[in-house]
Amino acid sequence: MLDFAADTFKIILSEISSYFYDLLFDNTMPLVIIIARLFILTFSIVYIFKLISFVVFSERVRRTRKSLNRIHDRFEDKFTELLARPDNLQINEVQSYLGIKPDEFNPGQLHTITNLLLSVREDIINYNFHNFQLIEDAFGLRPFWESQLSVENPRVQSRAIQKLSAMGISGISEAPLNTLAYSRDKSLRRLARSSYVFLTDNTPFRFFNEDFDHGLTSWDKIFLHDMLVKRPYERLPSFIQWYRNSNDKEMRIFLVNEIKFFNQDYALPYLWEEFNKTEDEDVRKAILDTLGDLRYAEVEEELIQEYPTMSESVQSHVVDALLHFRSGRAMPFFQNAYSMAISIDAKLHIADAIKNYGPEGDTILANLKNSEDELDRKILQHFELNY
Amino acid sequence: MWEAIFNFYQYTIFIYMLAIVIIYITLVIMSLRVRKAHKTKVSDYYLDALNKSPYAPGISIVAPAFNEERTIVINIKSMLSIDYPVYEVVIVNDGSTDQTLEKMIESFDLVETPYLYIEKIKSKPFKRIFKSTNPLYEKLTIVDKVNGGTKADASNAGVNVAQYPYFICTDVDCILAQDALSRMVMPILQSEKRVIAVGATMRMVNSCKISVETGRVIEDNVPTQIWPMYQEIEYLRSYLVGKSGWSKINAVPNVSGGLGLFDKSVVISIGGYDPLSHAEDMDLTFRMIAHMRDYNQEYVIRQIPETCCWTEGPSTIQVLNRQRTRWARGLLQCLLIHRRFMLNAKYGRLGLVTYPYMFFFEFLAPIIEAVGLLFTIFLLFNGGINQKYAFIMLFYVYMFSLFISITALLSDARTEFRHKNMGSYIRIALATLVEAIIYHPLIVFFSIKGYFDFLTRKNFKWGQMTRQGFDNTSEHEAKTV
Numbered sequence: 001m002l003d004f005a006a007d008t009f010k011i012i013l014s015e016i017s018s019y020f021y022d023l024l025f026d027n028t029m030p031l032v033i034i035i036a037r038l039f040i041l042t043f044s045i046v047y048i049f050k051l052i053s054f055v056v057f058s059e060r061v062r063r064t065r066k067s068l069n070r071i072h073d074r075f076e077d078k079f080t081e082l083l084a085r086p087d088n089l090q091i092n093e094v095q096s097y098l099g100i101k102p103d104e105f106n107p108g109q110l111h112t113i114t115n116l117l118l119s120v121r122e123d124i125i126n127y128n129f130h131n132f133q134l135i136e137d138a139f140g141l142r143p144f145w146e147s148q149l150s151v152e153n154p155r156v157q158s159r160a161i162q163k164l165s166a167m168g169i170s171g172i173s174e175a176p177l178n179t180l181a182y183s184r185d186k187s188l189r190r191l192a193r194s195s196y197v198f199l200t201d202n203t204p205f206r207f208f209n210e211d212f213d214h215g216l217t218s219w220d221k222i223f224l225h226d227m228l229v230k231r232p233y234e235r236l237p238s239f240i241q242w243y244r245n246s247n248d249k250e251m252r253i254f255l256v257n258e259i260k261f262f263n264q265d266y267a268l269p270y271l272w273e274e275f276n277k278t279e280d281e282d283v284r285k286a287i288l289d290t291l292g293d294l295r296y297a298e299v300e301e302e303l304i305q306e307y308p309t310m311s312e313s314v315q316s317h318v319v320d321a322l323l324h325f326r327s328g329r330a331m332p333f334f335q336n337a338y339s340m341a342i343s344i345d346a347k348l349h350i351a352d353a354i355k356n357y358g359p360e361g362d363t364i365l366a367n368l369k370n371s372e373d374e375l376d377r378k379i380l381q382h383f384e385l386n387y
Numbered sequence: 388m389w390e391a392i393f394n395f396y397q398y399t400i401f402i403y404m405l406a407i408v409i410i411y412i413t414l415v416i417m418s419l420r421v422r423k424a425h426k427t428k429v430s431d432y433y434l435d436a437l438n439k440s441p442y443a444p445g446i447s448i449v450a451p452a453f454n455e456e457r458t459i460v461i462n463i464k465s466m467l468s469i470d471y472p473v474y475e476v477v478i479v480n481d482g483s484t485d486q487t488l489e490k491m492i493e494s495f496d497l498v499e500t501p502y503l504y505i506e507k508i509k510s511k512p513f514k515r516i517f518k519s520t521n522p523l524y525e526k527l528t529i530v531d532k533v534n535g536g537t538k539a540d541a542s543n544a545g546v547n548v549a550q551y552p553y554f555i556c557t558d559v560d561c562i563l564a565q566d567a568l569s570r571m572v573m574p575i576l577q578s579e580k581r582v583i584a585v586g587a588t589m590r591m592v593n594s595c596k597i598s599v600e601t602g603r604v605i606e607d608n609v610p611t612q613i614w615p616m617y618q619e620i621e622y623l624r625s626y627l628v629g630k631s632g633w634s635k636i637n638a639v640p641n642v643s644g645g646l647g648l649f650d651k652s653v654v655i656s657i658g659g660y661d662p663l664s665h666a667e668d669m670d671l672t673f674r675m676i677a678h679m680r681d682y683n684q685e686y687v688i689r690q691i692p693e694t695c696c697w698t699e700g701p702s703t704i705q706v707l708n709r710q711r712t713r714w715a716r717g718l719l720q721c722l723l724i725h726r727r728f729m730l731n732a733k734y735g736r737l738g739l740v741t742y743p744y745m746f747f748f749e750f751l752a753p754i755i756e757a758v759g760l761l762f763t764i765f766l767l768f769n770g771g772i773n774q775k776y777a778f779i780m781l782f783y784v785y786m787f788s789l790f791i792s793i794t795a796l797l798s799d800a801r802t803e804f805r806h807k808n809m810g811s812y813i814r815i816a817l818a819t820l821v822e823a824i825i826y827h828p829l830i831v832f833f834s835i836k837g838y839f840d841f842l843t844r845k846n847f848k849w850g851q852m853t854r855q856g857f858d859n860t861s862e863h864e865a866k867t868v
Contacts, residue, residue, distance in 0.1 A: 032401045033776050036783040039408060043786035050793045051816075057800060058809040155427045162432040187428065187577070218442060219576040226436040261441065344505050382503035 064108070071112050079120040082135060083127040094134040102140075110144050114163055117141075142169050149176035154188045161195045168230065171201040181207065189213065190220050197227040204231075208242045216250040221257075228258065240267035243274065253286045260290035268296040285317045292321030300325055304333045308340075316349050323353045331357060335364060344375065351379050393771075400759060401780075407748055408787055414632030415794050421631045422692050422802060428577055429693075434569045437576070438472055444575070445473040445551030446568050446648070451541030452559040453481040453534065458699075460494045462559050465602030467526060471568035475526045477548050478559060481541035482511075482534025491529055496521040502548075508659030510543040511535035538644065539660030539667035546651065546659055555648045560699050562592055562604055563646075567695035571648040574689035583675050585648040586639065586690045588626040590805075591615040592697035604697055609811040614707050615700030616818055617826040623795040627692055627802070634690040638736040640745055642688060644668030646696040653678060664724075665841075666717025669745075673725050676737045692802045708833050715753075715837025722746055753834035785823055792819040 022029065022037075029037075078098055082089070089097075105113065117135060121127050136142055145167075148160035157180055164172060177199060180192035193207040207213070213220070228236065239255040239262075246252050259267050268291060275287045291299060303318050310318065319337065322330040334357065338350040354361045365380055437443055448466055452459055459478075466476045480488045491497060502516040510532065517529035532544045542556055553572065557563065564570070567587070575582040593615040596606035610616040633639045642649070644667060654660075657674045664670040672688070679686035701707040722745060729746065731738035766772045796815060799805070806812060 030776075032398070033779055035405070036401075036779050040779070040783050040786050043783075043790040047786065047789055047793055050790075050797050054793070054797050054800065054812065054816075055809075057797070058804075058812070061800075061804045062809075158427055159430065162430055166432050166435075215579055217577055217579055218444070219573070222437055222440045222442045222576065223433075225440060225442060257442075344503070348503060378503050381501050 067109065068112050071109060072116060075113065075116060076120060079117055079135065080124070082131045083121060083124050085128060085131065088128070088130040089134060091134050091137055094131065095138045098135070098138055100138060105139065107144070107148075110139065110141065111163075113139055114141055114145070114167065118166055136167060136169070141167065142172075145169070146172055146176070149180065154183070154185050158188055158191055161191055161199070164199055165195055165227065165230065170199055170230075172199050174200050174202060186213075191223065194220065194224040194227050197224065198230045205237060209245070211246050211248050212251055214248050216248060216254060221250070221254045224254070225258065225261070228262075233262070236262055238264060238267060240264070240270050243270075249280060249283060252283050256283070256286040256290050260293045263294065265294045265296070268294060272296070272299050281311060281314055284314055288314070288317040288321045292317075292324035295325055297325040297327045300327055300330065304330070307333070307337065312343065312346055316346065319350055319353045323357060326357070328358070331360060331364070347375070347379060348382070351383060355383050396762070400755065403747075403755060404784065407752075410744070410748065411628070411787070411791055414628055415791070417633075417635035418628050418631035418798065421635050421690075422627075422798060425692055429570060429573050429691075433573070434470075434566055437569050437573070438470060440472070443472045444553055444572065445475075446471065446572060447545075447549030447551045447554040447651075448474060448476045448557065448563070448568075449479070449542055449545035449549055449554050450477070450557050450559040450561075451479040451481050451538050451545060452483065452487055453538075453541070454483045454485045454487060455559050456483070456486040456490055458560050459487050460490055461597065461599065461602040462562060463491065463495065463527065463602070464600070465562045465597075467524060468565070468601045468603060469563060469568055470565050471572075473551065474568055475528060475550060477528045477530060477545045477554075479530045479532060479541040479545040481532060481538075481544075488529075488531060492517065495519045495524045495527055497527075497529060505547060507547050507655050508543040510540050510547065510659075510662070513544055513547075516548070535662055537662045537664075537667070539664060540662035542667070543659040543662070546654060549651060552651055553648055554651050554654075555646065556644065557646050557696065558644070558698060561589075561645055562595075562597065562602060562697045564693075564695045564697075565603060567646075568648075570691060570693050570695055574687075574691060575648070575650075578687055578689070580685045580687045581650070582687045582689055583650045583653050583679065584639075584642045584672065584688045586626070586630055586634075586642040586688075587646055587695035588692060588799075588802075589622055589643060589645050589696045589698055590694050591619040591622070591700040593700055593702065595697055606807070607694075607697075607805045609806060609814055610700060612700075612702050613825070614704065615702060616815070617822060618700040618707075620792060620795070620815060620819060620822065623799050624791055626690065627795045627798045628791060630690040631692055631798075633741070634688065636736065636740070637687055638740045638744075639688040639690050640672065640741045640749075641666075641669040642672050642690075645698050649675075664717065664720060665713055666721045669717065669721045670724070673721065673728065673737065673742075676741075677725075677728070677734060680734050680737065692798070694803060694805065704829070707829070708836075711830060711833035712837035712840055715834040716841040718745070718750055719838050719841050722750055753831045754838070756831050757835055788823055788827075789819060792816075792822070 075098065082094065082097065117132075121132060142164075145160045145163050148156055148163075149172075151157060151160075161177075161180075174196075177192055177196060180188055181196065183189045183192065190213050193213055196207060197204050212224075216224075239258050243252055243255045246255065256271065258264075259271065271287050271290060275284055275291070278284060278287075288303075300322060303321065307315060307318055315337075319334070322333065331354070334350055334354045338347060338354065341347045341350055351365065354364055365383055371377060371380075448469075450462075450466070455462075463476065463478060478491065480491070496519050497517040498520055500516050500518040504513045504516070506513070512533045514531045514533065517531065519525065519527050528548060530544050530548050532541065535541055535544075538558075545556075546554060553575065555563075555568065555571065571585045571587055574585050590607070591610045592604065593610040593612060594608040595604045596608070597603065598605050610619055630639050630641075647668065649671075653675050654671070657671075657678045659671075660667045661670050661674075676686065676688070701710050722742075725742065728734050728738045728742040730743060734742075763772070763777075793816065796812060796819075800812060
């Protein structure tokens, strides 16, 4: 048997060596054939390599799934029990209930435990925050994820920021985060700067003073907003202070939106000043939305006066703002704006405002029945049957 | 004289093949980089933050339906159960002659709701709008219109009704992943440049288990039937190697008609889908790019590697024939209509990379393969073949195809190990070993047939797919039959 195997191996070796010999030294072969054979060799090696990688990877996935199942079986019910119970436990009680020893888990398992803990928490509406923190302490999740911030791998660092944020761990050491906040990797840098807002206690808003990072993307706004929402409401500063110093249009729009979101109505007079100063339509639209949502009706008259001088896209935001003010004085304006509007979209938008402004809106729209204009009648029909 | 011609032909073909190999190796490298970069850009935490954010942009799902009574209800249920904060589902009933509309009315408590239809893009006459009286289905809008004969015409009517700035165009037989919208909108949110379209990976639904209640895919299985399985392999190669690679250099040739997220304002600016096109998706992609270039605006088209949609693959050779001849007709038509892009530097990558690639390596490939086969037969009869060299050349092509397939398969597994066990992947890997003999010759034949049909102007109907539907007999799951 061994002899047979040895013979077969020798034959294979000799075939391979003859293949290489022909490839390199056989001058009788045309160039195209030599190139083709080179590619065959390359593709064969890569194919075998990829097959092996595939098997290795599959095995890794299988093991990970198995380990994940084990951790789920061991801790899922215990986490649910600890997070659902109303009484606050002590750390030693939690440790003994979970039945874990210090340093029992490797990084992969701690990652799985974090995910499990977060998913269990998601399913419990009023979970016990105190017990949640004790579970974190029992497994050492905070130091683990903080240490991951210093691993020289952007993917790991980004994941660490996300996990710390998801677990609600704030007040971490600034040093590793500070390094990331000046990283050359733009997405990591912005992520770190955004996470400063929630993860650090000392200077959480320091990057707002530095205009955050020029060219804020929509995603940056979403993540930054997510960090702001996680902070205690009473510890949020006034956003208008940065608006005035900011040179970045997207940052300005973001700040205006956050003023709206966090109901900072004391900033509205300043925003109105800024509305009159700026010529940027997107910023003006954002300011109008904020003035409207926070019902700053003092500016109603001025808005109505300026309305004809504005572009159609800004006008539609003025209509929205007046609708939100609900001062009861805007109906004549709406009627006039409707008759002056040219595009069907604008007419529809204003008619929608008339309909929603108050009971008299229905009467005004009903008058359109007698209109000679077919479009007016269609718009009426649209509103009659869509509400 | 003949010998010189033959030699010239053989060397030309060799260089052509070499070019394909080099292009694909480049695509493999670029797609690996795209996949690696993508991994850091999307995570469960990000998707969760997006789903809770007031900044999430609204998305309309537009799905035309023509005679889809077998699958319409379950597919709409699947669309309505997607995890995304701001979206709507617009189903366009394109003058179905079966019970499609009636089934929708009955299943979703629909009532006719007159609506001021503004025709921003031309389509066949709009008839009416249906909305549900059940708050559970408030996201659903049904547009009933006169049959336009093409998916493009129906999609245009859907875009006219869509209210959000982005829309996903899909087929009504497609099942979208729960997080399809969140994943597909991510490149738009994360890019500093304007992203005008996003594509994602599609798979075959044929052997998947579908929940009857929600219409969701609850078990992702490799198709057991031969044609859908080969089509799945083709899709993996196309999405995970081809389009992903092209997206690295912003040269994606086509955002699939089965699943594509588009910037609505750009689509309206160019007049929507061309109802006369047989490849309306590629035509739309080309025109969107040309529009952005004409107006000197920066743009990006992205392809993400994750699976966001499952579609029913052709289960019989007749359906495969219909599908592939239509694709071939569409390709030829699109290339002819947009011939001005060929090597036209004004259109940037579209003119210098995408269009020439589509012409030389997508359109010409089946013709060159067929001519090569005829030439080989001719030489066989004339004894003009060096068997050893012929075998080497064939093996070279064969190994190249295996290399691309295994790369796509590995890339798929590394992106999202979707199947329960390795057995499914082994089955696909084994199938690739004989793909060159069983499946590929058919595809070449159907492609040439499609070109011939187009050039001889045969009267063809727009590709209506023969649906098998879902067998909903089980309480918790349904399986395609």
